[in-house]
Amino acid sequence: MSGQPELFDVTIIGGGPTGMYTAFYSGMRDLKTKLIDANPELGGKMLIYPKKIIWDVGGVTPILCRQLIDQLKRQALTFDPAIFLGEQVVSMDRQKDGTYTLTTAAGNQHWTRTVILAIGYGILKMAKLEIKGADRYEISNLHYTVQELEPFRGKKVLISGGGDSAVDWANALEPVAAKVTVVHRREEFGGHEKNIALMKSSSVRVRTPFTVSQLHSSGGEQIEEVTICHTETGETERLAVDAVIINHGMRSDFGPVREWGLDMGEWSANVSEKLETNLPGVFAAGDFVNYGSKVRLIAGAFMDAVLAVNSAKLYLDPEAPKTAYVSSHNERFKEKNKALGTLES
Incomplete structure (x- = not known):
């Protein structure tokens, strides 16, 4: 494609459970969504422990990590976000019009109106x-x-x-x-x-x-x-x-992320209760963030995703509803429910 790449409403950096649920909820909010991850497949840190049993996700009985990844992946694709795997974002530059240009290690560029960072502890390697x-x-x-x-x-x-x-x-x-x-x-x-x-x-x-x-x-x-x-x-x-x-833990490396101007501590970015970073139009969620009531569970990461997307939506449209309608009353699911045969005739 020649010329400037397509402009997205939200670009999520990170393809772990936080990033995948962020992609789903961003679709619920009718935002044009892209997800970029440095790994060749979605799953993030969970890919390291495919046989680990996960107990603490609401409404989900004990499930193998691999199976949870597969379910999150299917859910993430509900609203057809653009997915780019095997691309490490190395720079994030704000343009004069307030949009961001994301450049990858391979030199590819992505244009977006807002960014949601779901990068966990950065690139992880086993100790x-x-x-x-x-x-x-x-x-x-x-x-x-x-x-x-x-x-x-x-x-x-x-x-x-x-x-x-x-x-x-x-x-x-x-x-x-x-x-x-x-x-x-x-x-x-x-x-x-x-x-x-x-x-x-x-x-x-x-x-x-x-x-x-x-x-x-x-x-x-x-x-x-x-x-x-x-x-x-x-x-x-x-x-x-x-x-x-x-199992001596992981070595984390945020790499060039530390050069992007974010307010960061040793292991995380400091954000508001609305998951806003110190940079305009840049939000964050999951293990990467730290705020007063942070819950470090997968369930907490899902709530982070919701809050970050809601903040991104209001940043783009201050008159928008503060949150998405629940799925049972959300127009975005109407045709999908019909396809499932779940609506009464």
Whole structure:
């Protein structure tokens, strides 16, 4: 296409659960919507944990992360937003007419009237085990995520970490593996209380406060034993293992976002209760934001999306309704309801 690219009402940067729900709700508000994400597929951080079970989304019974991604994706596409994947936005420039030009690393440009940032903690990479030579076992039995449970059946598994994912993996693997040992550098775990209690009441062996200090292999191809070290006394213990799973969190990198003039702290952008950033026409939602009543749950991210879109709508049209009509009375769903056969004749 020659000339200036098509102008959109809202461009969402980020394709995780926040970005996907933002795209859906933006469609409810009859806004011309685009979503751009650096990853090759939608899902954001959730793609790292496809087998993790999600319990805390309203109206949704326990669901695999992969299945929730698929449902959010289908919902996001309801009003046919433009989706651009595999494009990292590296600059955001406000024009004289108040619109924004977004430029990607590949040099592509996107024009938009407003921007909603749903970028989470930026580009995420798993924190690696900081032991020299550990990377050579990544092709065999050193893992940084659990994609499937079956490969661990009947095996002695050591999990290093103390967050939600480490606890969830321990609980999921406990009935599958021959033995599960969880090593954490602190006495306290950072996961949800019920899941921690379940882990501690099961056959999972918990060793705290310990860290993984050495990996041992007679043939050099697979880890056969692990030495763990008490963080206070220096006491060591050597454990036989068939697989090692590391969950030491994520390394986040906001990259050029920090150069865009946003009011940002170390991990997030400061926004108003209406999800407004300090830049005109730029709003934010999800893990990327911080405000007084912020709720760091997926359900909270959905509400952030609603508030950010409502603010964008009013920024574009101050006379517009403050929020969308509920779906049962929203004209945008009339034809879609007919197609589903849900309306009375």
